Amino acid sequence: MSRKITVFFESLVIAAILLVLVQMFLEDFAVVAGWTMDIRKKLAISSFCFDLFFTIEFLTRLFYAIANKKTYYYLTRGRGWIDFFASVPLLIFNSGPMMLTLFLTGSTVMGIGGIFNVLKVIKAIRIARVLRFLRIIKIFGKIRYVESIMAQRHIATITTISITVIVFSLFGVSFVTGSTDLPGLDTSVYRQQLAIAETLAGTETNSSKFNSTIRYLDKLDNNLLIVKKGGKALYSRYKNGYYGEHFGPGDYSYFKEKNLELFFDTRVISIQNSIQNLIFFLIVLLTVTAFLVFYSPHFAITVTDPLHVMEHGFRDRNYNLEVKIPEKYAQDDVFRVAKQYNEHFLPLKDRTAVQEEDSVLNIDMQDIENIMPG
Numbered sequence: 452m453s454r455k456i457t458v459f460f461e462s463l464v465i466a467a468i469l470l471v472l473v474q475m476f477l478e479d480f481a482v483v484a485g486w487t488m489d490i491r492k493k494l495a496i497s498s499f500c501f502d503l504f505f506t507i508e509f510l511t512r513l514f515y516a517i518a519n520k521k522t523y524y525y526l527t528r529g530r531g532w533i534d535f536f537a538s539v540p541l542l543i544f545n546s547g548p549m550m551l552t553l554f555l556t557g558s559t560v561m562g563i564g565g566i567f568n569v570l571k572v573i574k575a576i577r578i579a580r581v582l583r584f585l586r587i588i589k590i591f592g593k594i595r596y597v598e599s600i601m602a603q604r605h606i607a608t609i610t611t612i613s614i615t616v617i618v619f620s621l622f623g624v625s626f627v628t629g630s631t632d633l634p635g636l637d638t639s640v641y642r643q644q645l646a647i648a649e650t651l652a653g654t655e656t657n658s659s660k661f662n663s664t665i666r667y668l669d670k671l672d673n674n675l676l677i678v679k680k681g682g683k684a685l686y687s688r689y690k691n692g693y694y695g696e697h698f699g700p701g702d703y704s705y706f707k708e709k710n711l712e713l714f715f716d717t718r719v720i721s722i723q724n725s726i727q728n729l730i731f732f733l734i735v736l737l738t739v740t741a742f743l744v745f746y747s748p749h750f751a752i753t754v755t756d757p758l759h760v761m762e763h764g765f766r767d768r769n770y771n772l773e774v775k776i777p778e779k780y781a782q783d784d785v786f787r788v789a790k791q792y793n794e795h796f797l798p799l800k801d802r803t804a805v806q807e808e809d810s811v812l813n814i815d816m817q818d819i820e821n822i823m824p825g
Contacts, residue, residue, distance in 0.1 A: 652708035
């Protein structure tokens with residue numbers, strides 16, 4: 452019964468890893484494709500559920516590892532560090548704050564959404580999303596794609612190293628760009644919107660100039676969404692229903708200049724971030740595919756296949772197949788050993804077999820002579 456529960460649990464984890472990769476792709480694709488906020492909310496909720504599930508999985512595995520005094524083994528060779536980085540930080544820094552932000556701001560850019568600059572909050576949260584790519588390592592290690600245990604361990608190790616370097620490099624770059632004022636699209640958009648806010652605040656006392664500035668921005672700059680004064684909306688680009696359907700946390704920014712409150716469209720930044728995430732996703736998938744499709748057969752041809760032939764020859768006295776030595780790999784250590792196997796061991800093995808047959812034959816003839824003398 453315990454074995455069945457373990458198999459079911461492992462199958463459930465693999466299915467969850469596959470689904471979270473699909474969810475991860477759809478969450479960014481939804482932003483790029485301009486899907487409604489209702490769909491994006493459901494994807495955000497599913498993100499929270501997956502991170503919660505994987506956090507519980509990590510804590511469960513860690514508990515049993517501690518109970519069985521295998522904590523170090525689980526965190527290292529058992530790749531428990533992947534379970535940790537791809538669950539706990541994401542729940543704390545990504546999906547958890549996202550759920551809190553959705554709960555606080557609601558579905559429009561009105562009201563409590565103006566308490567803080569949502570753009571900066573979401574930008575900081577999205578840094579942790581890069582860690583989700585570690586999920587690919589876990590599923591890679593769970594699927595048996597070759598018969599050789601050595602080949603699977605070797606390819607899984609080199610893939611783990613490659614993806615880990617990619618992921619933490621992206622995470623480092625995201626952290627640096629997210630925590631500094633390095634020039635970028637978000638910085639450019641932010642400065643432009645700040646300049647508009649200061650301009651409108653400067654014309655606030657002149658109604659004619661203020662209204663003409665609003666009309667100018669309405670025609671030439673579609674980033675200005677709402678202008679409020681004393682809690683009353685003086686200008687709104689869209690109806691309230693449109694905001695609820697197409698805007699969410701990270702899609703707008705809030706400025707307060709003197710008596711004015713202004714909301715700006717920042718979906719262009721969200722789209723850029725999502726495109727970058729999709730590119731990262733594609734890079735990691737192509738890396739894994741390259742190791743599976745190209746490097747795995749190469750490793751089999753140059754390492755595991757010749758070793759398998761030699762091991763079979765050492766073990767089975769009737770097995771005399773030579774190792775095929777490709778000319779371009781003839782100087783590899785494995786094939787230099789294989790050459791010795793072909794040129795020395797197999798002939799020796801054949802001579803030994805012939806001598807044993809002759810010995811048996813000689814004994815049989817002597818026995819016949821003893822039975823039938825003269």
